Amino acid sequence: MTLPRLSRDTLARLADAVRRPAFDAGGIATGIVHLGIGAFARAHLARYTQPLLADDPSWGILGVSLRSAATRDALAPQDWLYTCADRDGGGERLTAMASLTGVLVAPEDPGAVVARLADPAVRIVTLSVTEKGYHRVAAQGALDEDDVSIRHDLAHPDMPRTMPGLLVAAIRARLDAGVPPFTVLCLDNLPENGDSTRRVVARFAQLIDPTLGRRVADDVAFPNCMVDRIVPATRDADRQRIDALLGVHDAWPVVCEPFSQWVIEDRFPLGRPPWERTGAQLVDDVRPYETMKLRLLNGSHSCIAYLGQLAGWQTVAEAIAEPALASFIDALMQEVVTTLHMPASVDLAAYRRAMLARFANPALHHRTAQIAMDGSQKLPQRLFATAQDRLAQGLGAPCIALGVAAWLRFLHERSDDGSVLIVDDPKKETLLRAVRATRNPHSLCEAIFAMPDIVPPRLANSKRFRDEVLARLQELTAYGVRNTLSKINRGEKCHDETPNGTDSDSRAVRGGIADDGAGGPRRGLQPADRRDPQGRSIACCGTGERALASREHHRRR
Ligand code: CS2
Numbered sequence: 001m002t003l004p005r006l007s008r009d010t011l012a013r014l015a016d017a018v019r020r021p022a023f024d025a026g027g028i029a030t031g032i033v034h035l036g037i038g039a040f041a042r043a044h045l046a047r048y049t050q051p052l053l054a055d056d057p058s059w060g061i062l063g064v065s066l067r068s069a070a071t072r073d074a075l076a077p078q079d080w081l082y083t084c085a086d087r088d089g090g091g092e093r094l095t096a097m098a099s100l101t102g103v104l105v106a107p108e109d110p111g112a113v114v115a116r117l118a119d120p121a122v123r124i125v126t127l128s129v130t131e132k133g134y135h136r137v138a139a140q141g142a143l144d145e146d147d148v149s150i151r152h153d154l155a156h157p158d159m160p161r162t163m164p165g166l167l168v169a170a171i172r173a174r175l176d177a178g179v180p181p182f183t184v185l186c187l188d189n190l191p192e193n194g195d196s197t198r199r200v201v202a203r204f205a206q207l208i209d210p211t212l213g214r215r216v217a218d219d220v221a222f223p224n225c226m227v228d229r230i231v232p233a234t235r236d237a238d239r240q241r242i243d244a245l246l247g248v249h250d251a252w253p254v255v256c257e258p259f260s261q262w263v264i265e266d267r268f269p270l271g272r273p274p275w276e277r278t279g280a281q282l283v284d285d286v287r288p289y290e291t292m293k294l295r296l297l298n299g300s301h302s303c304i305a306y307l308g309q310l311a312g313w314q315t316v317a318e319a320i321a322e323p324a325l326a327s328f329i330d331a332l333m334q335e336v337v338t339t340l341h342m343p344a345s346v347d348l349a350a351y352r353r354a355m356l357a358r359f360a361n362p363a364l365h366h367r368t369a370q371i372a373m374d375g376s377q378k379l380p381q382r383l384f385a386t387a388q389d390r391l392a393q394g395l396g397a398p399c400i401a402l403g404v405a406a407w408l409r410f411l412h413e414r415s416d417d418g419s420v421l422i423v424d425d426p427k428k429e430t431l432l433r434a435v436r437a438t439r440n441p442h443s444l445c446e447a448i449f450a451m452p453d454i455v456p457p458r459l460a461n462s463k464r465f466r467d468e469v470l471a472r473l474q475e476l477t478a479y480g481v482r483n484t485l486s487k488i489n490r491g492e493k494c495h496d497e498t499p500n501g502t503d504s505d506s507r508a509v510r511g512g513i514a515d516d517g518a519g520g521p522r523r524g525l526q527p528a529d530r531r532d533p534q535g536r537s538i539a540c541c542g543t544g545e546r547a548l549a550s551r552e553h554h555r556r557r
Contacts, residue, residue: 003249008079010248011096018083018094018246023053025081025098028060031273033122033182035163036129037063037071037103043084043231043256045126045187048278050099058121059273060101064113066129066163072103074252083242083253087363093258094245110160110169117170120179123270125170127197128187129163131377132426134200137453139380141196143203144453150204157208164204171205171220172212183221183268189298191381192287194224194265223265226290228297230358231256232366257361259354263289288342295336296348297355299382299403300329301371304359306406308368310416311481316366320359324485329356331488332399339389369422375407376427376454388459398468402488405472406481408444411435416480427454441473 004010008025032049034041041063049059065071075082080100086093106113117125131138135147143164144150153165160166171181184201186193198217206213234255242253262280266272276282283289304319307328313319320326333352342348383404387397411431413421425431434447449460449469459465475484 003243003247006078006081006083006096006246006248006250008081008098011081011098013248014096015094015245015247018096020096021050021053021098023057023098025079028053028057028099028101030062030101030116030119030121031059032061032124032126033064033117034061034126034128035064035066035106035166036127036133037065037100038128039234039254039256040227040229040231041126041128041187042082042097042100043254044227044229044260044262045128046097046099047084047095047260048262048275048280049273050095050097051278052273052275053099056273061099061126062101062116062122063103064116064166065103065105066133066161066166067107069105069108071252072105075100075103078250078252081250083246083250085238085242085253085255086258087255088258088361089363092241092245092363094242106166107161110166111158113166114160114169114173117166117182118173118177118179120174122182124185124268124272125167125182126185126187127163130374131188131190132374133163134188134190134196135162135164136190136196136200136377138377139384139452139454139456141191141199143200145203145207153204154207164201167201168205168208168212168216171216172209175212175215180270181216181220183223183270183272185223185225185264187225187227189227189294189378189381191290191294191385192224193226193290194222198222221267221269223267224286224290225262225264226286226293228261228293229256229259230361230364230366232364233370235365255364257358257364259358261293288340288346292340292342292346292348292351294381295339295386296333296352298378299336299386299400300332300355300359302375302378302382303332303399303403303406304329305368305371306375306403306410307481307485309372309410309421310406310476312415312417312419313368315364316359316368316371317362317364319368320356322485324482324489326356327489328399328402328485329359332403335390335395335397335399336386338393338395339386372410372421373424374426375410376425376431379404379407380454380456384456384459387465388456391459391462391465396464396468398472398488401465401468402472402476402484404469405476408435408441408448408469408473409476416482427451441477442470445470445473 011020011025014020034045046061049061053059080102082097084095084097104113135144135150136142137144149162153160153162157165157169160169167184174181184197186197190196202213202217205216231254234253238255239253243249263286264280264282265286266282304316307325308319313322337348383400387400390397410421411423412435413423415421423432435444438444445466449455449466
């Protein structure tokens with residue numbers, strides 16, 4: 001039977017269990033433009049914003065795709081409606097989303113995007129364009145002025161292709177028309193993400209016109225924020241299941257974990273939706289939260305991705321169900337926490353436990369191949385910065401070194417059993433050239449460590465770190481992931497440092513989206529909830545929790 005398409009007309013026909021918007025889906029106006037309207041923004045920004053539209057319909061979100069027309073083409077026949085499915089081992093919760101006012105495709109008509117951005121009704125521009133969308137020299141944070149797309153936009157500022165090009169064209173149009181600039185809110189996993197965005201956008205503007213560059217640097221607000229929600233790419237199986245649950249056909253749903261966190265610096269000169277009412281934390285200084293998330297969650301994710309790709313573990317849940325990998329991730333987190341300086345209200349031990357449970361979510365199917373993408377853009381803030389801090393503390397970074405070595409091994413495009421692996425990275429050509437020039441781990445390390453745009457020179461110059469990475473790469477090359485992890489877990493790497501006295505007891509992790517109508521207590525944060533992909537308890541794999549508990553016990557004594 002062909003199901004009718006999800007749309008404003010069919011909203012009323014959705015199954016009773018589906019949460020619906022508490023406002024007229026056709027009655028909202030654009031106050032936010034979002035560049036990079038992928039799954040993440042639709043499962044995070046939109047979820048925090050939707051419940052607020054009933055009180056103030058002027059904060060609707062206009063999405064912009066910087067590359068493909070797929071989202072626009074799928075959502076246009078649905079009046080921009082879609083479903084957001086929160087999933088874990090305990091079940092699935094569907095919300096009908098109606099917070100988008102439309103989707104534009106920038107490459108088709110960049111002028112139309114600039115015109116919408118210049119509209120005085122637009123007060124905030126949010127961004128999730130992924131790390132590479134900032135066109136930074138990854139290890140240094142500066143705009144990559146040699147980047148082909150940036151060069152294009154500098155030469156054709158009225159036909160921009162890039163995020164900095166679009167923003168600067170719009171800011172210029174606003175200033176020329178006497179309209180104050182919008183606030184730019186970065187939702188990507190960059191260090192000090194607002195400041196990082198300001199650096200590249202202001203530099204781009206300066207290259208066009210020094211006065212404009214100063215105005216961008218001085219007059220545009222770029223608050224920092226930390227975002228967190230695991231939102232894997234939607235699969236066909238998700239679409240089929242969601243259609244059956246909805247009773248109508250949604251061509252473009254998003255699937256995410258129930259957990260969500262958003263910590264924002266409160267600097268919005270033209271106002272903002274009251275996101276604190278839907279669970280966001282508004283703080284003066286986001287940096288500790290952002291560093292915690294980038295280094296603990298994203299750092300662990302990248303290590304799981306490369307080790308998982310090499311070992312043949314296709315999803316994060318499959319990987320973390322391996323006791324040896326879970327134990328390694330616990331050790332990695334011990335290494336990371338010595339570099340964090342958290343407010344007293346944050347319980348890092350609870351954060352770590354919750355993270356392991358989130359990784360074990362059997363319903364997400366978060367592919368290691370997806371996280372493995374763009375390593376050259378991710379590792380500087382996820383692993384290299386942490387290693388640098390460890391070295392400055394006089395400590396080694398053996399677990400981080402294994403993560404980096406796994407990335408180098410992954411660049412050989414072959415898993416431990418010889419299957420083909422796909423390297424998808426803006427620096428792919430340079431990286432693969434280095435790999436193909438040698439089969440020798442030592443010269444590969446030397447070659448990659450000599451790339452200052454990827455590895456910060458200060459770290460690259462550390463013999464201690466280079467030796468640690470080389471040793472790990474040699475082990476991975478000789479023994480493969482499983483044997484290397486077993487060796488490491490048998491104690492060859494184990495350092496036993498007390499992490500900043502933060503491993504206290506088990507208050508629940510802070511954050512989480514406020515319930516927008518029918519919430520209830522969050523699930524998915526308890527170790528006891530961990531399940532393997534077949535739904536079996538994986539308490540046996542809770543090496544991380546066990547190690548933590550035993551250290552806490554030891555310290556109390
Ligand atoms: C992941 C992130 O793909 C990746 O690199 O590490 O997308 C991660 O799932 C999110 O940052 C979670 O908030």
